[in-house]
Amino acid sequence: QVQLQQWGAGLLKPSETLSLTCAIYGGSFSDYYWTWIRQPPGKGLEWIGEINHSGSTNYSPSLKSRVTISIDTSKNQFSLILSSVTAADAAVYYCARGDWGPIGYWGQGTLVTVSS
Amino acid sequence: EIVLTQSPGTLSLSPGERATLSCRASQSISSNFLAWYQQKPGQAPRLLIYGTSSRATGIPDRFSGSGSGTDFTLTISRLEPEDFAVYYCQQYGSSPWTFGQGTKVEIK
Numbered sequence: 001q002v003q004l005q006q007w008g009a010g011l012l013k014p015s016e017t018l019s020l021t022c023a024i025y026g027g028s029f030s031d032y033y034w035t036w037i038r039q040p041p042g043k044g045l046e047w048i049g050e051i052n053h054s055g056s057t058n059y060s061p062s063l064k065s066r067v068t069i070s071i072d073t074s075k076n077q078f079s080l081i082l083s084s085v086t087a088a089d090a091a092v093y094y095c096a097r098g099d100w101g102p103i104g105y106w107g108q109g110t111l112v113t114v115s116s
Numbered sequence: 117e118i119v120l121t122q123s124p125g126t127l128s129l130s131p132g133e134r135a136t137l138s139c140r141a142s143q144s145i146s147s148n149f150l151a152w153y154q155q156k157p158g159q160a161p162r163l164l165i166y167g168t169s170s171r172a173t174g175i176p177d178r179f180s181g182s183g184s185g186t187d188f189t190l191t192i193s194r195l196e197p198e199d200f201a202v203y204y205c206q207q208y209g210s211s212p213w214t215f216g217q218g219t220k221v222e223i224k
Contacts, residue, residue, distance in 0.1 A: 028119030045153075045161065045204055045215040055146065060212045061117070094160055102151040106160035 002027040004107035006095045010101045011113050018082040021109055023075070023094030025097060029053055030115075033098035034078040038091040039109075046091075051078055052096050118142055118207050122216035128224040138221045139205035144185045146209030151205045152181055152190045155218075161204060165190060191207040195221070 008020035024034070036048040049059035051069045059067050068081040082089060095107040119142040129135055139150065148168040153161035163172040166180035170187060178193040192199055200223050205216040 045206075046214065047206075047213045058211055081173045085125075096160075099166075101149055101213065102163055102166035102206070103153070103161070104163050106162075109160055 001019055002097065002105045004095050004097065006093075006110055008110055009114075010095075010111055011115070012085050012114055014086055014114060015084055018080070018085050018089065018093075018112055020080045020093055020095070020110055020112075021077055022079070023077045024097070025076070027097075027105075029073065029076050032084040033058075033067075033100070034071065035096045035098040035103060036080045036093045037103070038089075039094070040088075040092040043091075048080065048082075048093075074105055085112075087112050087114050120205050120207060120216035122203075122205060122219045125217075125222045126222060127166055128222050129189055129194060129195055130224045131195050131197055133195050135190075135191075135195055135199070135221055137190040137203055138220075139188040139190070139216050141186040141188070141207060143210075145207045148184055148188075149207060149209035150181075150188050151181070151206045151208065152179075153206065154199075154201045155204065156201045156210075164203075169203050177187065180209075185215050192221075 001034040003025040006022040030053040033050040035050040053055045066083045071078040092109040094109050096103045121140045123138045136206045150168050152165040155161040180191050182189050202218045202220045204218050
């Protein structure tokens with residue numbers, strides 16, 4: 001059974017850097033794209049970007065200048081870095097497994113609040 | 117970037133009724149790479165449909181998807197109490213992948 005478990009700081013000040021990590025348990029690590037998606041409170045879903053086991057990345061153009069997704073194959077983990085956060089970045093952040101497009105497995109979500 | 121517009125915003129129906137949700141794309145979606153998700157409060161979304169019409173593992177057959185090009189539909193043939201939720205469409209034919217804004221199916 002595939003499980004994704006994520007963690008990271010949930011309260012940030014404006015201009016700080018968001019950092020989240022997701023560990024993958026079960027299933028193949030190398031056959032998929034590992035993805036980050038966010039959801040502002042009461043709003044819809046936004047795809048942030050993805051990475052494969054080789055480190056090849058694909059980012060949303062609207063966030064590309066501030067986003068880095070990395071992978072640690074030795075630990076079956078991948079991470080999200082989002083720099084210079086503002087109130088507009090407040091959201092629940094999900095890590096997920098992209099099954100060549102559709103998202104079949106999701107982490108539990110991390111609520112990130114941005115407040116001075 | 118492909119913009120997905122879902123309608124209606126809210127659908128008020130009774131258990132046992134049929135639900136028809138629409139997702140319209142700003143341009144044709146390559147290979148009909150469209151998925152549907154269900155999300156309940158406080159939970160991550162759950163994949164229902166991929167490739168326009170293929171049900172994900174464990175999804176009951178009362179859920180069906182159809183469409184092509186720019187117009188897609190999710191149909192729930194007979195609403196069960198657990199089906200009242202928010203539904204999102206997603207396209208993965210053209211990067212960046214994008215989602216619709218959601219349709220809430222609520223109990224009438």
